[in-house]
Amino acid sequence: MNPTAAILVIGDEILSGRTRDSNMHFLAQELARVGIDLQEARVVPDRHPIIVAAVRALSEAHDHVFTSGGIGPTHDDITADAVAEAMGVPLGVREDARSILQAHYDRMGVEINEARLRMARVPEGATLIDNPVSAAPGFSIRNVHVMAGVPRIFEAMAAGLLPRLTGGTPLLSQSYRILKGEGEIAGPLAILQADFPDLLMGSYPFQQNGAFGANIVIRGPDGGRLHEAMTRLAALFPE
């Protein structure tokens, strides 16, 4: 069994439709690559009790929880507080995090004020996640990994974090394009799925130049079995 994961995207701007989230899709692809099964994604607003409840529920249900957003210096950045409460540990400015910020702002010739110092607050017992873009670190506390919302920073943090986590067997995937309506495909495909209970078969319909079709995606950990099923599928629906 591969480790399981959830992503929690935090931010009013996603739910109001102002911003289109991209971190969920990015992380889904990266996790598939390292063999961690993303089993749930949630988007919640910038509200303390809602974030606390979501972090608790997801960290109990999954091996890993990745959060995105709410770790900047402004008043609406409340993720660190909420995660600390959810994990039942205190939150405070930590020296190593403060030094990282201090060095960064020294280089920029900018004063590290009270707002910026908020970004050095870390729950007790957390490990820092490197931020090569804008210095302010993310952190992992137990199985919860707290990262920035800005996509370029989220992606850079994930690149540093994911190799540290123990993955499982990457799920292999093959797809086959059939130019028939799903209604023609459904019957034979259901029989094929029943013959290969160890594989996951999905049908993703499309319509193109007025013609109906579907991409059939077969996924599983064993390349040989995948090949066997794809051969059967191709024989059922020759090109």
Added chain:
Amino acid sequence: MNPTAAILVIGDEILSGRTRDSNMHFLAQELARVGIDLQEARVVPDRHPIIVAAVRALSEAHDHVFTSGGIGPTHDDITADAVAEAMGVPLGVREDARSILQAHYDRMGVEINEARLRMARVPEGATLIDNPVSAAPGFSIRNVHVMAGVPRIFEAMAAGLLPRLTGGTPLLSQSYRILKGEGEIAGPLAILQADFPDLLMGSYPFQQNGAFGANIVIRGPDGGRLHEAMTRLAALFPE
């Protein structure tokens, strides 16, 4: 208080990273327009008990739940079954839904087989949602609105459905671009937010050509108050 809503996106293909969901962002924008507050979004896999639990939890917590995906003819389309179970009502082929499909397939000169007939199955007591793209209807059962995953169909269904729902006061929104790091903005912005507890102020940082900046977004139902706060903000950070 505006009505609240959640969206439940159903599909392994989103969580595996194969497909990037667009229905969540589309619906977020549409709901903001009609004054329904989207308060949560979830993505779950094609697994019956997980869909049932999510539909139950979200339909109890919100005025409306919109689902996306899993209502086609193939074996992995299990949303109708799961929603019927979550609502505690039986599911069966309904005559009006069957006639819509029959007419559609007659026009196309295609036989309506067992797989296609699955798309006429509707929970008892549901209202159909029109599908002007490919006929197979969605449905509303109590506060749960079940729609297709294919974006063009989801969008067409939403266009028919949303005017039937009672909205609230649309949230107005104005934004102001400040070419300073968030660390400079955070202090004054927190004071402004405290002075306008009826408005929501968010800060969304960006980095452009090496310069740091943030878009400050202020939202609220009252245009006069919004204008007042924007005037104060512009005075604090002149262009």
